[in-house]
Amino acid sequence: MLRVGPGLAADFIFCPVVRSFSLQYLCLETMDSCDTPESTPRQRASSRLKDYFIGATPLQKRLESVRRQTSFVPTPPRRKIPQCSQLQEDVDPQKVAFLLHKQWTLYSLTPLYKFSYTNLKEYSKLLGAFIAAEKQKGLAVEVGEDFNIKVIFSALLGMKGTQRDPEAFLVQILSKSQLPSENREGKVLWTGWFCCIFGDSLLETVSEDFTCLPLFLANGAETNTAMIGTWFQKTFDCYFSPLAINAYNLSWMAAMWTACKMDHYMATTEFLWSVPCSPQRLDISYAIHPEDAKALWDSVHKTPGEVTQEEVDLFMDCLYSHFHRHFKIHLSATRLVRVSTSVASAHTDGKIKILCHKYLIGVLAYLTELAIFQIE
């Protein structure tokens, strides 16, 4: 395992490497006009005149316009830097404190059929009975385990992006205390919560009977997650699938979270790359002082309030070229596996830990987007 500590980041502030796609040598005159949105109207008009004078037949012109429409290249995404949304200020920090500093495993969930928020108590009883039955079946038998468990469904108020988003809700498995007289809440064995933040693209497509909560986060034993998943799948006709985060999305997260303004930084910014080589895998860990990372981001960032693909690529290229200069290793040929900042940390296997209360909604919004993308 190769570690690069923050000490090496001292000479980090340098001119960012400017990389641009230069196509000046390639000139196919008739086609260029549709690809340069910056071209002035005069240039566009003159090329149209040129077509006209060359004697393009109406059929050719029509083919050309159809060709321009169908050769659609999707524009790269622009995303908003997470800000404190208005809705979040209504959320009591104490109530959501238990969501922070915990490692959550991510799943994407298709819309729930005929789920109602008024029946939460009933669902608690049904799920509790289901889990008790499953455990007695011998599926998850552990010696000395207390089978007296309690399931609680509760609504999580304020965990939404817009008013249209459905309310988030929480499922907890608690162990009942042995002494009934004490009436104390037992230890939390497993926690899972469902939420939807800015899920407009999915909400528009489903009908009234469905509740869209595409993001599911679970913390606790894997066996419990599987059992609860089975119950939900049977009861609400939905489908869970693990949400993996690929290197492309991890680099977006790194850029977006570095862009967040923080009063004080709790943790160093750290990246982990996995180099696929036999026989043993090599991991490269690269730690940067968070203020240096923010300074680098500020030198790259242009449009206020938004993050573009070019800025993310430039940010990551700066890190790669700095590393290459010192170690002659091309990090761009390896796979980014983990990103950890003061806002949150994410692993490619779909594990996330949110550290900052202020940007909780922002982090969840991006994860919701990934979950919706996986469902569709």
Next chain:
Amino acid sequence: MSVLRPLDKLPGLNTATILLVGTEDALLQQLADAMLKEDCASELKVHLAKSLPLPSSVTRPRIDLIMFVVNLHSKYSLRNVEESLHHVDATFFLGKVGFLATGAGRESHCSVHRNTVVKLAHTYRSPLLFCDLEHHPFLQKDCQMVSLPRTMEQPPRCSAHPARSPIPQQPERGAI
């Protein structure tokens, strides 16, 4: 600095030469072996290169088709292809260049977005094929079926036009 030009050498008779450019040596070798096993109307030669420009010290036949191989799991391969594109003459892009993107199947390992490669191919007006060249027996066959028919039908078009060749020859087969 040598730039690849499509018409700077005389064509070989009934021969087609394909140049594969990419950073992943093992994948290129696999693809080349699979291509050579296929039946082709003309004689097929496959050259492999890590990047352009090619060393000028070696004599090589005229290149009829260049396939740039991008591995979606590695940003480095994309950068390498982008650098190499600068060493190809503009007239090559009139049907003699193609892009091959590998690794789209394993979405969790991708560091390059599919749209980046789509945009690249669109900018250069060249076809883009997606395939998976990883060491997987099923996918290898798929790769053969998907990419080879396309590349196989192109070389016969590129090989010798008897009208242009000054050498008197027997009637050609499988041309154009």
